[in-house]
Amino acid sequence: MTTLTFESLNPATGTVVGSHHKHDAEAVREAVGRAQEAAVWWEELGHAGRRRRLLDYKAVVTRELRALAQLVHEETGKPVADATLEIVLAITHIDWAARNARKVLGPRRVSGGMIGANLAATLEYLPLGVVGIIGPWNYPVFTPMGSIAYALAAGNAVVFKPSEFTPGVGVKLAELFAEAVPERPVFQTVTGLGETGAFLARDPRVKKIAFTGSTATAKRVMAACAENLTPMVAECGGKDAFIVDDGADIEAAVDACLWGALANAGQTCVGVERVYVVDAVYEPFMRTLSERVATVKAGEHYGPITMPAQLDIIKRHIDDATKSGRAVTGGPDSVRPPYVDPVVVEDVPEDSPSVREETFGPTITVRRTKDAQEALELANDTSYGLAGTVFSGDRRRAMRLARAMRTGMAAVNSVISFAGVASLPFGGTGDSGFGRIHGADGLREFARAKSIARQRFAVPGMRLTSFSRQPEELERLIKVVTFLHGRRKR
Template sequence: MTTLTFDSLNPATGEVVGSHPKHDARAVHEAVGRAEAATTWWAALPPGERRRRLLDFKAVLTGRLRELAALVHEETGKPVGDATLEIVLAVTHLDWAARNAAKVLGPRRVATGMMGLNLAATLEYLPLGVVGVIGPWNYPVFTPMGSIAYALAAGNAVVFKPSELTPGVGVRLAELFAESVPEQPVLQTVTGLGETGAALAADPRLGKVAFTGSTATAKRVMAACAENLTPLVAECGGKDAFIVDADADLAAAADACLWGAMSNAGQTCAGVERVYVVDSVYEPFLRELSGRAAEVKAGEDYGPITMPAQIDIIRRHIDDATKSGKVVTGGRDSVRAPFVDPVIVEDVPEDSPAVREETFGPTITVRRTRDVQEALELANASAYGLAGTIFSRDARRATRLARAMRTGMTAVNSVISFAGVPALPFGGVGDSGFGRIHGADGLREFTRPKAVSRQRFALPGMNLTSFRRGPGELERLIRLVTFLHGRRKR
């Protein structure tokens, strides 16, 4: 029987990078079956053995960094330097997950309280089994590895379905892992189009699905998971806001804002799309931002739009913004597919698609606000809630604003810096999804809590869980509870 294939293309040139099989439902089913056997072996390894193998995988990735960055460059079009940065971040997360899994997930004693004085209680986090990871194309190493590394460190096997735009990167990750763990197929990659991902999400043997992609696709994946009550962690899109306070370092703010908005051609879920600037510094900030933007060119400082269909969305948002707002930088002519030069538009109405919908391109809207509180209110008035940024010299006010931002993550006087801190969880609220990757929360995301209580001795005169319980025991219980909990706080 002939296996159907598809090509991955360099979006900047249209050249074929590689050809890969379209794995059908049967192939996916077989991969999950292999993973079931592999996870039994992997989970049974002592934590130190898993740690050793994962650290070896980290060393293999680092040794092949240039080769893998070149492949990321070919399949996404992004500059090799940007590809290198995302792989370095993935390596640091893999290192953290490997070194901290036993401490975060291992058995620990928990307090039992007065009512459980005669008990010993422990809590630990056990593997789910097989985890299905459906990855994106914009950061084809860093983003899926945020699920893969933590799921593996937690003792699970992984079946990874990369984006059809970056299948070669996904295949190479599994090949490199096999160099460190040759015994069992603990990490496998299946390639294909949407049907392959749908088959993976629908497999009832999965312990969890980790999905990264659009909110609309996440809803379809969630519906497939619901058929089997398979839990899902969903990292979806964003419309992240950038707030510039009156006392901000404007040069630093403009530099960070521009990079957060334009790097990777704006194809970053936690990238900057909306900018709110306090009135007193609006004009000098905008001059600083537009001056820096004039020096940035698509095809030189960042790559092409990787997904061709996104060009139409970007063009529609630019048209909408320029009709109702004032062009600062660029415009409709900035779209020269597959590249889009920087676009900055000010005074765009808050109800316009350019402000409400995710653009996923190198465009930003900028709005003047009377104060920082109005900026915060506008930032929070979005269906999305992934990340955001605050620039202010007042540390206390910046911290207050960061905490009040309706997002899973906020950076202060930096941009997207939380992604580089392995101990911090990554994820959003609202249309940006739910669940967390990275950090201790990311490790626990791919486990099930296991609680054990053990009676150490019998409480005399207090056998409450018996049909032989007498009225005296119940009376003693009432007196104890009244003593512990019956006093009102004044």
């Protein structure tokens, strides 16, 4: 096993938070081997046994909430209060997954239909075995736990590779699980750089990979998974739009817009990056936005840019936006590493990089539209499809707009609210990825459907799947099918 190490740093101060192993191919293979053995024991516990242990884990995480939030703060730079919020959300997801796995995945009878009336049809969802999870740094507890908790509740063992920027958080999550479930290494963490994640993705004993990160990295992970036809869940980036319709509560819309765009220094995959405001409310919205954004301070209300390389992308987008549009707040001088002050630019052309590409920083572009339909068309004109927001005074129109947004999720008269609802699936489409975590869909994502049809009795004169079948038996079948399905509906 390798003895090479790397350090995690506090992005705000540059101080060393911790030192961690660069787990090599052998170390990853050993971890997967342990997980494979633990998975057998974990599956045999059944839903009731896993439920009890996951609720114990939830209690341990809750007990350590303050210490864990401090560690998140140190490795990401985000305020302790924001770290606390993401951990609370993660706790609610552990609870939901534990309590609902049996109901969602357990065996249930399904109808055999008229043709299968003599069959007892049963559907259930069985564990995959070992699930590999490659997590991000921006929400190092909440985001990976959306896969970890659901994979565990579905009966799988987990090997987790956290981001190299937040390895300590990943190690701590596994340590807390071992405290709650000391019997077997059902949940392990391996640390390292990108190659460690590649070792995990290429191991043929890993039956599914759940990845969160950039679209470009997701493609590389997919290539590694393809070697063994390992299925994958990909939760990638976004360029999420925020629509402000006529009749919207302007104060509430501005408050939500700023939180969605600036919280966590804009380092949120479902964060607000593009704002489209209908002409009727544009002036009051911009006036209020300008006043309110001036009260939000980098280093006080949100932390630094965690990944230093992202600063170059943010600066390039700000330079582009301010050259082609009009700066309302901030500009090129807003980038003062490791912080970026809030930047709001209006009238930026839709083909600009600052509108087309994910910025992942505390910046937004704002555009006036003649009506909500134009706002919707602009919102959907993107290769991404993760989330969106609609503020409107008309509930029906707001819901219509939310449904029509080409995204996996949408919030109405709130922002990012879907992430806090454990029963709602989370994921996107297009360049934002595929597959779902959270909710019933998230549980099924980490299980395999098993269908069983048991013949209860033979149907006289209907030997359809036999070489002894007679012509008159086929004629009876045709008559039944014609009676059931041969009439056109008017």
